[in-house]
Amino acid sequence: MPCISFTDLKTTFLASPEFNQQLFAVMLTIPWSAGSPRKMTIRTADILAPDRSVSFIGIEASADYDFNSDVNRNLQIASGGRLLNGVWNVTAATERGSAFTPSRYHWTTFNNKLALRIGTGYTGSYSLIGSTNMTGLQIGWNNHSIMRQLDAGQDNASELFLNIDASQLRTIEGNGPPASIAELRFDGEVFQRQRIGLDGKFFFENVRMSTDLRKTEVYIYLRSINEKPVKVIDFSQSVAGRALPQGELLIRGGVGKTGNLLIQQERLNNADAAFGNVLYSLHSRITLEAAMQLNPSAQSSDLLLGTILSSGANWNAALYGARSNERGAADFRLEGHYTNWTAAYWGTMRQDRFAYDFQERDINHLFRWGASPFRQLGVQIIAHYEKLGDRWPAHYVLPAISLYPFSRLTLSATPDDFENYRYEAGIRIGDYNTLRTIYQNDIVSLDYQRNFSNHFNVRLLNDYHRIYKTNITNLLFNWYPKENTNDLIETAISRSATSFGVAG
Numbered sequence: 398m399p400c401i402s403f404t405d406l407k408t409t410f411l412a413s414p415e416f417n418q419q420l421f422a423v424m425l426t427i428p429w430s431a432g433s434p435r436k437m438t439i440r441t442a443d444i445l446a447p448d449r450s451v452s453f454i455g456i457e458a459s460a461d462y463d464f465n466s467d468v469n470r471n472l473q474i475a476s477g478g479r480l481l482n483g484v485w486n487v488t489a490a491t492e493r494g495s496a497f498t499p500s501r502y503h504w505t506t507f508n509n510k511l512a513l514r515i516g517t518g519y520t521g522s523y524s525l526i527g528s529t530n531m532t533g534l535q536i537g538w539n540n541h542s543i544m545r546q547l548d549a550g551q552d553n554a555s556e557l558f559l560n561i562d563a564s565q566l567r568t569i570e571g572n573g574p575p576a577s578i579a580e581l582r583f584d585g586e587v588f589q590r591q592r593i594g595l596d597g598k599f600f601f602e603n604v605r606m607s608t609d610l611r612k613t614e615v616y617i618y619l620r621s622i623n624e625k626p627v628k629v630i631d632f633s634q635s636v637a638g639r640a641l642p643q644g645e646l647l648i649r650g651g652v653g654k655t656g657n658l659l660i661q662q663e664r665l666n667n668a669d670a671a672f673g674n675v676l677y678s679l680h681s682r683i684t685l686e687a688a689m690q691l692n693p694s695a696q697s698s699d700l701l702l703g704t705i706l707s708s709g710a711n712w713n714a715a716l717y718g719a720r721s722n723e724r725g726a727a728d729f730r731l732e733g734h735y736t737n738w739t740a741a742y743w744g745t746m747r748q749d750r751f752a753y754d755f756q757e758r759d760i761n762h763l764f765r766w767g768a769s770p771f772r773q774l775g776v777q778i779i780a781h782y783e784k785l786g787d788r789w790p791a792h793y794v795l796p797a798i799s800l801y802p803f804s805r806l807t808l809s810a811t812p813d814d815f816e817n818y819r820y821e822a823g824i825r826i827g828d829y830n831t832l833r834t835i836y837q838n839d840i841v842s843l844d845y846q847r848n849f850s851n852h853f854n855v856r857l858l859n860d861y862h863r864i865y866k867t868n869i870t871n872l873l874f875n876w877y878p879k880e881n882t883n884d885l886i887e888t889a890i891s892r893s894a895t896s897f898g899v900a901g
Contacts, residue, residue, distance in 0.1 A: 447479065450479045451477075453477055453596060457595075499660075500657070501517045510541075515535075520651065520690050523701055526692075526721060526752065530655060533652050546560055561638075571630055572598055574597065575595045578618040579601075582614045584797075592887075593617075612633045640705045642681070647674075647675070683706060683707075689701070700720045702719075703715060712732065714729075714731045722752055724748040741763075744763070763780070765780075778794065805824055805825040807824075808821070817838055821834070831846045842861075853877075855875075856873040857870075868894070870893070871889060873890075
């Protein structure tokens, strides 16, 4: 039976509840006064942050020795703070004893409507005309509030600066508890895991996010993948992510040089970089977009026009057209969802030499339909048709299925882009053991994890190639010396045929 506590009434509704025994009823004292609303007083902070400060310094060091060469030492330093009414972030790394290389560095200042950044970044335009890494000046303005697009949620450390649409990210980034586990999944399949840094940030770099309709999620585990995730972050693509509220206008742009100016290899090949982007919500269901950017490969300007449409609560659509290198391209997307089903279509057409001289004529159609008739079953129909020049890289219609006979057992069969199926079975044994078996491309994988306590975990991974009869085994030990997750000692032992390795 749904209910509300006295604490919720006090904190949420600012009402003081009291139980009257004589009336056998709850009496509410609600603060209210007749007349016009009182003027809101401006609250000021008790402690003001200094204009110049260092908010954090993070250092990650590693070393490995393969018994046949010198020790490889890697060091990464990340730092950030305040400067001149803005915030700064710098990340630098050295590999194999080389000099420090700053991979990202920028200074950002902003108010409610205007934001400005100097340093590294990339244009982040719609996928039809792509994006370019650059170093220079970026600026954004919103007639309502720019805070929703600003990467303040990433502590102003994202390279995207203004996050118009998460589907255009090539680096999936976010926050989580320090030293916890971030697990990247596509359609439920585990693609990559990483330990979150002590600054509470995770980065999955070079992730393909603009050529398919996969469900993209990041699962956050506090200590072990046997636990229930503390947070699930959805990075799935949707055209609705670019839509704005009615009457909102967003203008963004930037100028500079391509690449990272402090990396010698990129500095030798840099070119002029510039871009502009305008989004305006004509109606609550109609958003218009226009963009321009310099194309360093074709030495020309890329132009883009498009609109995002919404039809009711269940359907979204987008239509875009672009011109680059004197050639045209078009992009159409349609999404629908309801209680027990989802459907998505994405079609693109590019003329030959669009954007690049070596680009062939490309016609690409992607379609997905998924349904959950009941909680223990999920089915999908996945279709892909692509004609590139005179070739057909993809031409198929395939089913996929996920089955949950009971809460501790999962079974699935899902095809990849090359029409090869991936079969997976996972079972949870008791509260401390997890076993997963995967078969794909003639490789049988076994993944077993045991939680001996809150402080000590053991994981065994084994890959066996059915045709070549080869075997790779990894054994990992995770030890948390204290109750918190800020201290972790990890050791791994690996063996393949006659080769043996140790990491820590």
